[in-house]
Every structure is written in structure tokens, then in C-alpha cells.
Amino acid sequence: MSGAASLEGLRMAPRPRYLALALTGAQRMIAYPRTVLLNLLANLVWLAVSYQLWGAVFSSTAQVGSFDWARMRTYVLLVQALALFLNASDSVYRIVILVRMGDIATELLRPYDILRGQLAISTGAALVSGGLGAVVIAAVGFVWLDALPPVSPVAAVWFAVSVLLGFLIRFLVGFITALITFWTMNWLGVSWAQTALVSIFSGALIPLELYPEWLRSLALVFPFHGILHTPLAIYLGDLQGDALSRALAVQAFWVVALWGLARLMWRPGVRALEIQGG
Numbered sequence: 319m320s321g322a323a324s325l326e327g328l329r330m331a332p333r334p335r336y337l338a339l340a341l342t343g344a345q346r347m348i349a350y351p352r353t354v355l356l357n358l359l360a361n362l363v364w365l366a367v368s369y370q371l372w373g374a375v376f377s378s379t380a381q382v383g384s385f386d387w388a389r390m391r392t393y394v395l396l397v398q399a400l401a402l403f404l405n406a407s408d409s410v411y412r413i414v415i416l417v418r419m420g421d422i423a424t425e426l427l428r429p430y431d432i433l434r435g436q437l438a439i440s441t442g443a444a445l446v447s448g449g450l451g452a453v454v455i456a457a458v459g460f461v462w463l464d465a466l467p468p469v470s471p472v473a474a475v476w477f478a479v480s481v482l483l484g485f486l487i488r489f490l491v492g493f494i495t496a497l498i499t500f501w502t503m504n505w506l507g508v509s510w511a512q513t514a515l516v517s518i519f520s521g522a523l524i525p526l527e528l529y530p531e532w533l534r535s536l537a538l539v540f541p542f543h544g545i546l547h548t549p550l551a552i553y554l555g556d557l558q559g560d561a562l563s564r565a566l567a568v569q570a571f572w573v574v575a576l577w578g579l580a581r582l583m584w585r586p587g588v589r590a591l592e593i594q595g596g
Contacts, residue, residue: 335430336438343442347406357402358451365398365455369463383527389554390525392466395459396550397522400481402455403448404488404545409436410512413496414505417591426588433493433580440489469555476562480549483569487544490576491516497580500587515540521547527556541572 347354372394376387385393413436416422425432459465468474495512499505517523519542526534526547537543548565551557557565 336434339430339435339438340442340445343439343444344446345442346439347443347446354447354450357447358454361398361402361451361455362458364401365394365458368394368398383525384556385525385527388464388466391463392459392554393525393550395455395463395465396553397546399452399455399459400484400546400549401522402451403444403481404485406440406444406447409440409489409492410496410499410505410509412436412439413493414499414509417499422591432584433577436493437486437489441485444485466554468553473552473555473558476566477549477553480544480552480566480569483566483573484545484549486573487541487569487576488516490573490580491541491545493580494576494583497583497587500591516542516545519543520545521550525550541576544569544572 369391372390373387375382376390380386382390413422416425428435456465460467468477491512495508496505498508502508519526519537519540521537521543522545526537526543529537537547548557548569551565552562
């Protein structure tokens with residue numbers, strides 16, 4: 319058998335359904351390299367802007383809260399590196415397109431669980447888009463911006479675990495947002511509101527430590543802080559020992575709670591849905 323025939327046979331071989339969906343998500347990203355590169359460029363621009371703004375702040379002071387300039391530039395770098403990976407999990411636009419084109423009816427007939435299926439697609443997309451972006455931005459940061467490494471090898475391991483939990487929280491927030499549009503039929507405003515909440519309460523714009531006490535306490539009530547704040551606090555050594563264990567437990571709690579909420583919303587949402595475009 320020729321090499322080409324072997325590759326074709328491998329491509330056509332049956333795969334577990336959710337692995338196949340993950341590969342589909344990855345292939346969609348590969349099929350649109352300009353989109354991936356534009357997202358990477360946008361994050362590099364945000365990195366440059368944030369770096370310059372915080373650099374101006376630290377040019378006149380050595381410390382802001384617990385942050386010195388080395389910790390802050392590391393924080394800014396990690397936010398942009400993780401944003402590409404975490405934001406690839408957002409399924410709002412993908413589900414809205416299914417609804418608007420009428421393809422949601424076909425999707426409901428497919429022999430897989432919609433929640434697990436969307437998670438698989440998001441995972442595949444994140445591994446391509448987020449993986450490439452994280453590698454490029456991390457290389458920029460550690461080579462040119464002198465970013466700090468994790469405080470310890472143990473912190474690096476728990477940071478990776480926390481990032482995966484943050485990915486699941488980000489995916490579920492997006493999925494629930496998409497379900498809300500089944501009732502509102504106006505997805506843009508709902509999506510913008512979700513983006514604003516995630517940006518403000520996850521620590522993507524400013525570290526939560528620098529918020530006023532009342533706003534920081536409010537942020538810790540919502541699940542959004544588990545998306546970025548918790549992983550970055552572990553990386554920088556702000557969460558260790560019992561505090562680290564509690565933070566990971568809170569992330570896991572929100573994954574389970576949001577998964578259950580998505581399950582509860584799914585059937586009523588489908589009943590409320592008016593198929594558009596089909």
C-alpha cells in the first residue's frame with residue numbers, strides 16, 4: 319500500500335465520536351489560518367499596549383499592591399497567552415450560527431450529546447488557536463520581556479490543572495450564554511454582556527487584588543475569577559498550601575455547578591427556540 323493510500327485510510331478510519339469532533343474543531347482552525355493569525359496579532363497588540371501602560375505606572379513607583387514591575391509584566395504576558403487558549407472555548411457564536419441558519423434542527427438529530435460535542439469542538443479549536451498563540455506569546459515574553467517562571471515546579475503543575483479548569487468554566491459560561499439567546503433571540507447584546515463580565519471579573523483587565531475591596535469581594539462570588547485569576551495567582555505563588563487546595567476546589571465546584579445549570583437549561587431552551595432560516 320502506498321504512503322498516500324495509508325494516510326487516506328488513516329483519515330477515513332472510524333474514531334470515537336468526541337475525538338472526531340475535536341479533530342473537526344482543530345481542522346476548522348487550520349482551514350482559516352488568517353483568522354488564527356489575526357487573533358494572535360490582536361493579542362500581541364494588547365500585550366504591547368498593556369506592557370507600555372503598566373511600564374509607565376511602574377516608572378514612577380516600585381510597587382502597586384503586591385505587584386512589582388517583574389510580577390506585573392509576567393501577569394500581563396500570561397493574560398494574553400491564556401486568552402487565546404481560553405477564548406477559543408467560547409461556543410456562543412458557533413451555536414448562534416446553527417440557530418440562525420436553521421442547522422440546529424440537524425444538530426439535534428446527531429447521535430451525540432450536544433454539550434459534550436460542543437466541548438470537544440472547542441477543545442480542538444483551542445489546541446490549535448490557543449496552543450499556537452500561547453507558544454508565540456510565551457516565547458516573546460520569556461525572551462524579550464524577561465517574564466518570571468513559575469515560583470516552583472509544583473506551582474507549574476497546579477497552574478496547568480487550574481488552566482484546564484478555567485477552560486471548562488469559560489466554555490460553560492459561553493454555552494449558557496448561547497442558551498440564553500434561545501429565549502432572547504438577540505444574541506449580540508447578550509454576548510457583549512458576557513464578554514464584559516468575563517473581562518472585568520476574571521482579572522483579564524486588571525488584577526483583582528487592585529480592585530476596591532467591595533468589587534473584589536463581588537468578583538470572588540461569581541465563577542469568572544476561576545478563568546484567569548486563580549491560575550495566575552497559582553503561577554505567581556499567591557496561592558499555596560491550603561489556599562491553593564481551596565481555590566482548585568472552588569474551580570471544580572463551578573465546573574460541576576455550571577455543567578448542571580447547562581443541562582437544566584437545555585431542554586426548556588430547545589422548547590423555546592424558534593428555528594431561524596429553516
